[in-house]
Amino acid sequence: MSYLKEKFSEYYKNPDIALPPDPCHREYGFLFFDSRMMKRHMAFPQPRDLINFLGNHIPAHAYYSSAYYETPDAPSMNQKGWRGADLIFDLDADHLPGAVNLTYEDMLENVKKELGKLVSFLVDDFGFTKDDIKLFFSGGRGYHCHVINPWVQKLGSHERREIVDYITGKGLLTEKIFKERVYDKQGPRGQYKRTRLEIPKPSEGGWNGRISQGIIKIIEEIKEMEEETAIEYLMDFAGITRKSAIQFLHDLTTEKITRIKEGILDQSTSIKKIFMKGALRLSAMHAAGTDEPVTADIKRLIRLPGSLHGKTGLKVQPLSLDDLPQFNPLSDAVVFGDENIQVTVKKKVDITMKDHHYTLKEGEIKVPEYLAVFLIARGLACHQ
Numbered sequence: 001m002s003y004l005k006e007k008f009s010e011y012y013k014n015p016d017i018a019l020p021p022d023p024c025h026r027e028y029g030f031l032f033f034d035s036r037m038m039k040r041h042m043a044f045p046q047p048r049d050l051i052n053f054l055g056n057h058i059p060a061h062a063y064y065s066s067a068y069y070e071t072p073d074a075p076s077m078n079q080k081g082w083r084g085a086d087l088i089f090d091l092d093a094d095h096l097p098g099a100v101n102l103t104y105e106d107m108l109e110n111v112k113k114e115l116g117k118l119v120s121f122l123v124d125d126f127g128f129t130k131d132d133i134k135l136f137f138s139g140g141r142g143y144h145c146h147v148i149n150p151w152v153q154k155l156g157s158h159e160r161r162e163i164v165d166y167i168t169g170k171g172l173l174t175e176k177i178f179k180e181r182v183y184d185k186q187g188p189r190g191q192y193k194r195t196r197l198e199i200p201k202p203s204e205g206g207w208n209g210r211i212s213q214g215i216i217k218i219i220e221e222i223k224e225m226e227e228e229t230a231i232e233y234l235m236d237f238a239g240i241t242r243k244s245a246i247q248f249l250h251d252l253t254t255e256k257i258t259r260i261k262e263g264i265l266d267q268s269t270s271i272k273k274i275f276m277k278g279a280l281r282l283s284a285m286h287a288a289g290t291d292e293p294v295t296a297d298i299k300r301l302i303r304l305p306g307s308l309h310g311k312t313g314l315k316v317q318p319l320s321l322d323d324l325p326q327f328n329p330l331s332d333a334v335v336f337g338d339e340n341i342q343v344t345v346k347k348k349v350d351i352t353m354k355d356h357h358y359t360l361k362e363g364e365i366k367v368p369e370y371l372a373v374f375l376i377a378r379g380l381a382c383h384q
Contacts, residue, residue, distance in 0.1 A: 003383035005033045005058055007373050008308055011335055012054040017306035018318045019047055020064055021148055025083065027072040029301045030059040031310065040301070043073035060310030063301035066146075068153070077299060084153030087160065088302055090294035091115050092142035104141070105352060108329055111142045117288035118145055119321060121167045125206055130321050137317040137329045139309025144302060157296045164295050169207070169287035174279035177211050178265070197265040197272050210286045212263070215275055218282075219257055222249075238277040248274050308335070313373035331355060334370045341372035343381040 020026060028050065029040030040063075044050040054062065065072065066088045070081030091114050093099045093107035102110065115135065122128045122145070134146040155163075165171060181198050200208035202216055218237070222230045227249065234245035247270040256268060265272055275282070294300055303309070303316045317333040330353045342364060349360040353371055360367070364384070367375070375381035 002033060004310075004313070004373065004376050005060075007313065007336060007369075008033075008060070008310075009055075009058045011308060012058055015051065015054055015306055016315070016335075017047075017051060017054070017304065019050075020086075020305070022068055023047060023050070023064075025068045025070070025072055027065040027067070027069060027080065027301070028304070029063040029065075030057065031061040032057065033060045033310070041073055041075055043071075054307070059307070062304040062307035064304050066300045066302055067298060082299070085155075085298045085300075087147035087149075087152040087155065087163070088294055088297075088300055089118055089145040089147075090138075090142065090291040090302070091118065091145070091289060092138070092140075092291060094141070095289045095291060103350070105330065107141055112324065112327070114289045115143045115145065116324065117286065118167060118290060119324075121288055122147065125166070126163075133321065135319050135321065135324060136303070136305050137314070137319065137327070137333050138303055139307070139314045139316040139333065140312055146302075155298075157298055160298070161292060161296045164290060164292045167288050167290065168292075169283040172207060172283050174211070174283065177208055178276060178279065197276075198263055199260070199265050199275075201263045202261070207283070207286075211279070211282055214282045214286055215265075216261055219252065219260065222252070223257075234274060237281055238274045240274065240277060244270060244273060309377075311377050313370075313377040336370040336373050338368045338370070340366040341369050342366050342384040343372050343375060344384065345375065345381045347380060349375065349380055 024043065024045055026043070027040065028042040028044065029038050030042075031038050044053065065085075067085040068083040070083060072080055074080045091111050093102070093111055096102070096107065096110050096114075099107055119133060119135075122133055123130070128147055128149060132147055132149040134148060136144040136146070138144055177200060179198050180195050182195050199215060200212045202209055202212040204212065222233065225233065230249060231242060231245045234240060234248055235242060240248075251268040251270045256271065260271075265275060294302075305316050305318045307316050308314070309316060313336065314329060314333040315335050317329070319327050319332075330351070334354055343366075344364050345360045345362050347362060349358065351358055351371075353374065354368075356368075358367065358371060372381070372383070376383055
């Protein structure tokens with residue numbers, strides 16, 4: 001038995017599995033260390049049956065269906081009798097821009113920020129409660145979010161895609177948010193017509209409020225910056241010239257900031273130009289990145305909470321919304337001990353686990369068991 005499989009075997013003798021609702025009506029699937037073929041179309045009438053299977057067969061990866069079935073172990077999907085499915089979101093580092101240049105730790109932290117934005121949409125825009133939303137560290141490079149509510153269970157693939165489109169800002173028409181208004185202005189010769197660009201108030205719901213809040217946040221951040229830093233930020237944000245950025249800073253008076261917070265983007269050409277050009281950037285900043293095919297799939301297999309991830313040795317860890325800000329996968333999802341294990345490191349490693357920082361060079365070295373499991377599972381080391 002390989003070292004990795006041996007460690008998984010130890011864990012699965014008494015695993016901390018968080019069973020999904022109605023577990024006996026779910027399909028289960030498994031990938032093993034010695035096979036590339038998934039064993040699926042399985043069901044377990046009692047939770048103990050699932051625990052025994054894990055202990056006896058030691059999977060590298062364990063999954064269960066987002067769907068509920070009449071006969072989950074039927075050999076074909078048509079025979080299972082689909083009853084509904086939870087709403088699942090998969091957030092993975094693969095969807096982050098520039099992920100290939102990030103460290104493992106930075107990837108996890110950035111995906112966690114995306115999860116925070118997703119939860120905001122689900123609670124603030126869709127009205128789900130904290131009790132409806134279940135969060136999980138995937139054990140690998142991201143997080144899963146499950147919405148378990150009777151209202152979503154009968155939604156088809158098309159409706160689920162529309163939810164993803166809304167959350168990711170796909171098809172968002174910014175011209176519907178920035179609106180030209182004609183108003184009467186009093187001058188020395190009487191009233192005359194003027195136009196002004198208006199934005200929603202930040203208290204509005206949906207994307208209107210999010211864009212408005214984003215504009216206000218950017219303005220407040222810019223006012224705190226050194227001038228040169230602010231100029232460079234504005235040039236990057238809206239793709240404008242240095243001259244336009246300088247004019248924007250000159251025009252951004254306290255009075256104009258107050259008007260913007262009231263929903264009036266003011267008559268200043270430079271201010272309008274910045275935010276009209278930066279509208280798509282604003283929407284991208286507020287959108288939450290998630291894997292659309294996973295959410296749209298009403299028969300998806302998702303990782304079993306409490307199981308181990310075969311490519312990291314980390315636990316698929318449940319966590320509450322309140323836990324999310326402080327949650328650190330490289331401490332909180334570690335299940336193995338501190339005993340020193342001899343390994344051969346294949347390439348340089350720089351990582352912090354369980355509050356200890358490790359900088360490892362190629363070659364033989366003793367490391368704590370939890371780090372040995374992680375390195376071997378990631379293909380960064382081998383066991384002696």
